[in-house]
Amino acid sequence: MPKVLISDKMDPQAARIFRERGCEVDEITGLDKAGLIAIIGQYDGLAIRSATKVTADVLAAAPNLKVVGRAGIGVDNVDIPAASAKGVVVMNTPFGNSITTAEHAIALMFALARQIPEADASTQAGKWEKNRFMGVELTNKTLGLIGAGNIGSIVADRALGLKMKVVAYDPFLTPERAVELGVEKATLEELLAKADFITLHTPLTDSTRNILSAENIAKCKPGVRIINCARGGLIDEVALKAALDSGHVAGAALDVFVEEPAKASPLFGTPNFISTPHLGASTSEAQVNVALQVAEQMADYLVNGGVTNALNIPSLSAEEAPKIKPYLGLAEKLGALVGQLESDPIQGIAVELEGAAADLNAKPITGAVLAGLMRVYSDTVNMVNAPYLAKERGLDVREVRHDREGDYHTLVRVTVTTAEGERSVAGTLFGDAAPRLVELHGIRMEADLDGYMLFIVNEDAPGFIGRIGSALGEADVNIGTFHLGRRSTRGEAALLLSVDTPVPEPLLWSVCNLPGVKRAKALRF
Numbered sequence: 119m120p121k122v123l124i125s126d127k128m129d130p131q132a133a134r135i136f137r138e139r140g141c142e143v144d145e146i147t148g149l150d151k152a153g154l155i156a157i158i159g160q161y162d163g164l165a166i167r168s169a170t171k172v173t174a175d176v177l178a179a180a181p182n183l184k185v186v187g188r189a190g191i192g193v194d195n196v197d198i199p200a201a202s203a204k205g206v207v208v209m210n211t212p213f214g215n216s217i218t219t220a221e222h223a224i225a226l227m228f229a230l231a232r233q234i235p236e237a238d239a240s241t242q243a244g245k246w247e248k249n250r251f252m253g254v255e256l257t258n259k260t261l262g263l264i265g266a267g268n269i270g271s272i273v274a275d276r277a278l279g280l281k282m283k284v285v286a287y288d289p290f291l292t293p294e295r296a297v298e299l300g301v302e303k304a305t306l307e308e309l310l311a312k313a314d315f316i317t318l319h320t321p322l323t324d325s326t327r328n329i330l331s332a333e334n335i336a337k338c339k340p341g342v343r344i345i346n347c348a349r350g351g352l353i354d355e356v357a358l359k360a361a362l363d364s365g366h367v368a369g370a371a372l373d374v375f376v377e378e379p380a381k382a383s384p385l386f387g388t389p390n391f392i393s394t395p396h397l398g399a400s401t402s403e404a405q406v407n408v409a410l411q412v413a414e415q416m417a418d419y420l421v422n423g424g425v426t427n428a429l430n431i432p433s434l435s436a437e438e439a440p441k442i443k444p445y446l447g448l449a450e451k452l453g454a455l456v457g458q459l460e461s462d463p464i465q466g467i468a469v470e471l472e473g474a475a476a477d478l479n480a481k482p483i484t485g486a487v488l489a490g491l492m493r494v495y496s497d498t499v500n501m502v503n504a505p506y507l508a509k510e511r512g513l514d515v516r517e518v519r520h521d522r523e524g525d526y527h528t529l530v531r532v533t534v535t536t537a538e539g540e541r542s543v544a545g546t547l548f549g550d551a552a553p554r555l556v557e558l559h560g561i562r563m564e565a566d567l568d569g570y571m572l573f574i575v576n577e578d579a580p581g582f583i584g585r586i587g588s589a590l591g592e593a594d595v596n597i598g599t600f601h602l603g604r605r606s607t608r609g610e611a612a613l614l615l616s617v618d619t620p621v622p623e624p625l626l627w628s629v630c631n632l633p634g635v636k637r638a639k640a641l642r643f
Contacts (some may be wrong), residue, residue, distance in 0.1 A: 120184075121160060126167035128189055128409045135413035136165075140150055140421045155179040163416050165189065166196075174200040187416040189408040190399060193429060203431045209415050209427050212503070214408035215399035220272035222398045223347045226371035230315075230343045231256055233369075235392050252258065254314075256346045257281045262313025263301065264329065265320030265348065266291045267510055273317060274301050285309050287509060288320075289463050289495060290426035295512025310337040315345065321496045322349035332357035335367065343369040347398045350374040359384045362391060367617050373398050377459060396616060429500050444476055446486040446501065448545050448553035451567040451643055452532045453490025455543050455555070458641050459573065462536035466514035467491065474528035476519040481505075484517055487532055526556065565605035569642040570617050572626075577634040578604045578611040585632050586613065593625040610636070 121142045124133060128145075136143040141163070149157075151171065158164065158180040165187045166172065172186055177200050186196055188210040201208050229235060232253035240247050247433065252343055263270050263279045266288040274284045284301040287309045296303040304312070306329070316338070320326050330344065330353040338344075345365060346353055355376060360368040362385075371392040378396060385391050399408070418424040449469070456467075469484045488504035499507060508515055514535070526546040533542035544557040545567075555565045559575075572590075576582055583602075590597060596618040604611035621640035630640045 119416075120162040122163035122165060122416065122420070123158065123161040124165045125154060125170045126165075126189075127169075128165065128167065128412075129406045131406060132165065132189070132409035134414040135410060136417055137412075139417035139418050147173075151176070158183065163187065163420055165412055165416060165509065168192065168195055170195065172196040172201070177201055177206060178206050180204075180206075180412040185209060185416050185419050187368075187412040189210075189214075198430050207419060207425065207431055208429045209412065209419070209425075210429060211411040212427060214411050215404045216268050216272055218401045218404035219321075219347055219398035220269050220276065221401075222373060222394075223269075223273050223319070223345050224276050225313055226345045226347065226373065226392060226394070227256065227261075227317065227343070229392055230345065230369040230371050230390075233390070236390075246442075251581050256315075259314040260312050262287060262304075262309040262316040263287070264306070264309065264316065264318045264352075265297075266299065266610040267319065267507065269348075270317075270319035271299055271510075273319060274299050282315075285312055290492070290508065290511035290513050292465050292512035292514065296511070301320045306334070307337060310334060311339060313339060313342060315343045317345040318348045318352050320352065321347055322351045323493075323495055325494055327351050328354045330354065331357070332360070336362045338367065340366055341368045343367070344373045350376045350378060350380075356384050359388050362388050378464070399603060400482070411437075427503065429503070429553065442482055444547050444551045444553070445475060445478060445483050448530055448547060449483045449486035449532075450490035450501075452530060452543050452545050453487035454493060454643055455490075455558075455567060455641070456532055456541070457491035457494040459532055460536060460541070461638060462538055464491070464513065464534050464536055466516070466518040466535040467508075468518055468531075468533040468535075470518040470520060470529075470531040470533070472520040472524050472529040472531070473526060475530055478492075480517045480519065483530065484515065487530075488515070489565070491534075530555075533556075555614075558603065558612055558614070561603040561605055561610075563582050563601050563612060563614060565601035565614045566599070566616070567643045568616065569598070569643060570620050571643065572613075572615040572617060572621050572629070572638045573628065573637075574613040574615075574635060574639055575637040576611050576613065576632075577636070578606075578608050579634055582611075582634050583613075585631065586615075589625065589628055589632065590615075590617070593622065593628070595619060595621065595625060 119142050122136050124145045127147050133143045154176055162182055163185045167189050174197050183206050185207045191212050193210055196208055198208050233251045237251045255442055260283045263274055263286040266286040277284050278300050285304040286301040287304055287306045290305055308426045335357050354533055358370055369390040373394045376394055424428040469487050473635050483542055485501035485505050487506050489499050489501045492499045492504055529546050545555050548554050555567055598616035601614040626640055
């Protein structure tokens with residue numbers, strides 16, 4: 119009988135579910151790291167919330183551990199790479215908190231509109247300042263939605279019920295899905311210019327960090343009100359305080375902060391600012407939902423081998439895994455490449471398999487492509503949940519197999535469709551194991567996709583390579599490998615460099631301004 123430890127406070131129904139489904143359960147909460155390490159070796163499963171830290175040391179002390187289940191969305195307290203190396207499945211429950219978090223965002227929007235916390239404090243102090251608190255109606259106002267995934271779509275639905283107009287910015291939101299949600303699809307700049315209220319519902323990644331920077335806050339409509347119940351770090355808190363002090367932002371409500379617990383913040387004490395201590399998921403219903411879901415998922419895995427909402431493994435049979443594993447690495451790198459190269463919203467994606475690849479299970483390969491593509495925007499996406507996230511955003515995904523014989527024994531091609539048209543990349547396996555790029559936007563080019571890289575589109579002309587080398591040398595950025603390709607003599611060319619360190623922003627701007635450069639992009643794999 120599998121044995122499970124519940125190490126954080128959880129609804130009692132979780133333990134009941136485990137027992138009903140054939141697992142032995144211990145509920146021992148409040149353990150420190152040493153205490154957890156001392157007993158974790160007994161258990162096949164570990165059910166946690168946010169308090170337990172599943173570090174590499176804890177995993178090293180858990181030879182029997184097969185699965186860690188997080189009752190909630192965030193897994194910042196789990197060392198996923200270490201878990202993967204140990205063969206431990208990491209699961210979360212990404213949808214149990216959705217309604218609760220969406221409702222909290224709506225509640226904060228009402229509180230901002232009517233200055234409820236300040237009015238309450240004033241009234242209870244005996245002041246009766248009726249003329250001081252002049253609110254605004256939500257009806258006919260424009261709500262700007264940054265992130266139109268599961269929670270964002272619920273917020274949109276509630277806002278439409280309040281007779282608000284909703285504009286949404288999400289790189290994966292298709293026009294068809296926007297129509298289905300009843301929202302106007304917009305660029306970020308369009309949203310900032312139009313919105314009376316802005317609410318954020320996107321993960322914290324390199325591309326979303328400080329998405330409301332000082333520069334973008336300045337682009338907002340004067341008098342805007344901002345709500346964040348997603349992740350700390352999406353908003354530059356210092357810039358937000360300055361905008362509140364100047365009156366450019368009429369009000370802000372944050373449930374999440376860069377540093378948590380938020381014992382101090384530049385925003386504390388600022389007029390027209392509301393804060394709550396990360397209460398987005400804090401309702402009795404949500405706590406029951408995530409507890410039940412994590413117990414069901416973990417028991418299903420431990421007893422039956424079923425995998426749901428796993429963050430670090432694909433859905434593969436034991437027979438398929440050895441054959442398909444090299445293709446998953448290739449597919450994820452190709453997806454990551456197009457995800458980083460495309461600045462326009464992606465409307466559709468096609469995964470084509472040719473030669474030996476056409477005989478394999480296409481679903482995990484497509485999942486790996488989508489995971490690489492969407493990891494630019496999400497820190498929890500993987501081969502298991504990427505297809506769902508793509509479907510949720512209305513992304514058109516196609517799988518195509520070709521029986522034809524091509525230039526390579528096996529080939530995977532990824533083609534994305536944007537408003538600007540179609541672009542594709544293709545790769546193969548060298549020695550049936552090593553992933554290798556062989557075509558980039560129609561230009562033949564062989565390259566490894568690894569580490570830090572710099573992609574450049576330029577005019578093919580004498581002296582260009584020297585200028586690039588000089589620019590990187592002056593910035594003390596060392597070139598590892600150099601890969602070139604061109605459409606025709608003196609036509610459009612492409613250059614893919616591997617470098618030893620990240621490409622600094624000033625260097626990227628310098629490269630963009632070199633004669634002949636049409637486009638430059640820093641990449642990371």
